[in-house]
Amino acid sequence: MQNVTIICGVIAAISVAATTTLAVSPAAAGGGLVTDATGSSAGELAASLAGPGIEILGATMLGDPQALGTFSGMSTMGIDEGVALSTGRVVGLPGVHTDDRSGYLGTPGDDDIEASIGLNTFDAAVLEFDFTPRADSVSFTYVFASEEYPDWIGLVNDSFRFFINGTNCAVIGDTPVSVVSVNHKVNTAFYIANNATTPRDGTAFNGFTTPLTCEAAVNKGEVNHAKLVIADARDHSLDSTVLISAGSVRSNTPPTAADVALTVVQGESGEVVYPGADGDGDPLTYTVLDPPAHGTLVSGPTGVVYTAPADFSGLVTYTYTVSDGVDVSPPYTVTVLVTAPVAPETPVLSALDAHHSIVRGAAVPITLAATPHDPAASTTFEIVQPPVAGFLVVEGGSHLYQSAADFTGTVSFRYTATRSGVTSAPGTVTIDIVDPPADAGGAGVADRSDRDRSAEGKTAAAAGSTALATTGTDARWAVAVGAATLALGVVLGIGGVLRRSRRLDG
Structure with missing residues (x-):
């Protein structure tokens, strides 16, 4: 049987079996x-x-x-x-x-x-x-x-x-x-x-x-x-x-992702992790459609590393798609905020407040401190307001407050801390001075006879004046206070020994 086949407008005669009639037409x-x-x-x-x-x-x-x-x-x-x-x-x-x-x-x-x-x-x-x-x-x-x-x-x-x-x-x-x-x-x-x-x-x-x-x-x-x-x-x-x-009958869960935002400092790098997901568990690949106008990208298996230029700050954007090998997602946007470096903040230096309680006539060592704690840095302290009763002995880096034998109540002094050229606001040390218990039998050497205490006090005052004069600025505070209060009669402690003097300057 002869059949006429038309292919792209060309007439050709072909022979096929009598039971098969193949029809072809130009498209x-x-x-x-x-x-x-x-x-x-x-x-x-x-x-x-x-x-x-x-x-x-x-x-x-x-x-x-x-x-x-x-x-x-x-x-x-x-x-x-x-x-x-x-x-x-x-x-x-x-x-x-x-x-x-x-x-x-x-x-x-x-x-x-x-x-x-x-x-x-x-x-x-x-x-x-x-x-x-x-x-x-x-x-x-x-x-x-x-x-x-x-x-x-x-x-x-x-x-x-x-x-x-x-x-x-x-x-x-x-x-x-x-x-x-x-x-x-x-x-x-x-x-x-x-x-x-x-x-x-x-x-x-x-x-x-x-x-x-x-x-x-x-x-x-x-x-x-x-x-x-x-x-x-x-x-x-x-x-x-x-x-x-042809080939369009398909069964596939298309992959998805999302927009991404991050912040990167000038000249530094940040990792962009693409949040791709596929319902069929297919391996995913990512494609950058348009690279960023500023900075560079280095691709990785799940994203990229973005490096910001050292001379640019502002917003940078680019788009990407994700594919599971069958379908490609719509574009998603990555937005990078490039910021200028921020100078580290200098911690606020603070002189710490403190509180003590002693009986009249007694002495108490005072520890001055500042925050933040930095053992590697040198911190100095300065007394900016001395106590109005008793006196403060400063010797080297140690401080000792000596209360008056005849004073009860509350006294305080104020000090500042200085570190790396920064001086703190004043901190306050408060001392409560109370009477000794009624059955305490006195307050140590404060109960001696006036005659014994007077003789010993002259010797102690002379030694104390010499020690205080060598302790610098803070010591001068103590000397000034001591001179004013010694005339009224106070307990003077040097090296942990308590002495009493009526008057040391006459």
Whole structure:
């Protein structure tokens, strides 16, 4: 049997077996093929649709083999290659808008479509297959085209369905895609007219949809069922065809990430960790779309290291995407705030307050201190307000307060601390002076006879004056206070020995 095959407008005679009639038609301008399924199996058609995450387990096709087939070069319709199902002959897909496409194949309709639309159907073309998805959803891309546009909208319309586990996913919202639901008046954003005003080179159909996506929930890792079907409704006239994109039946959870923000000091580096995630556990890769205008990036497995320039401060941004090897995420933004170095703050130096309690006539060693504690730094102390009663002995770095034998109450003195050129605010040392207990029998040497204490006091005063005169500024405070108070009579402690003197200067 001799068949005439047209490939890109060239007529060629080929011989095939009498039982096999292979029809091939030129596709869109620029080249391509449309081939019916006469010489193909359902498994081959289904396999050509399988994309990432889909395993085809078995397939069947129903209807005239001329109503199913494969195509390529149909980019004018938004899908370059794939599988076609038609109510007529798939080789009628190419052409110009003035061509008529109305074929009668004499095959039955489809019960599932009839149950869905409530009308009798004819010339059904069906491709069914089982598949196992890797994720919990499946999607694929398709275009619906018809000769019924625009004159027969709502009158006599063909119908198609993509049943995934029995549920149609060829919908816009909840409405099945058809000549009625997508046209020049309804859902116009999804409609493309092919007429004298807006001719579309390469196809004979009067109108078609933009590429649409079927999305359906499936049972992850289990056997699911797909049924792709198209049929004439009411009559056999005016063909319609649905194109399914090759490799577009996919099951994958797309990866996600997020925007990232960080702060980096001029001339320093900071790690940008991309928060990518993938529901299928796929390994992820990251791509920087536009590098930052300032600074440099060094890529790592989960992000980058950003190094800020030494002479720039302000905001720096760039974008990145994440891929799981199947899908690529939308762009995410990284924002880096580059700041100038901040000089370390000098800690506030504080002279510490202190509180002591003693009995009158007794002495108490005083420890002066400042915060923060820094044993490596030299800290000096200066008495800025001496006590009004008793006196303070400063010898080297030690301080001793000597109370008067005849005074009770509260006295205080104030001092400052100086470290690394910084002087603190004054701290206060408060001393409560109380009477000795009634049964204490006196306060040590303070109970001696006046005569004994007077003689010993003169000797002590002479020695004390010499010691105090050699202790520097703080010692002069003590001498001045001591001279004023010794005339009134106080207990003088030198080297832990208490002495009493009536007067040392006369």
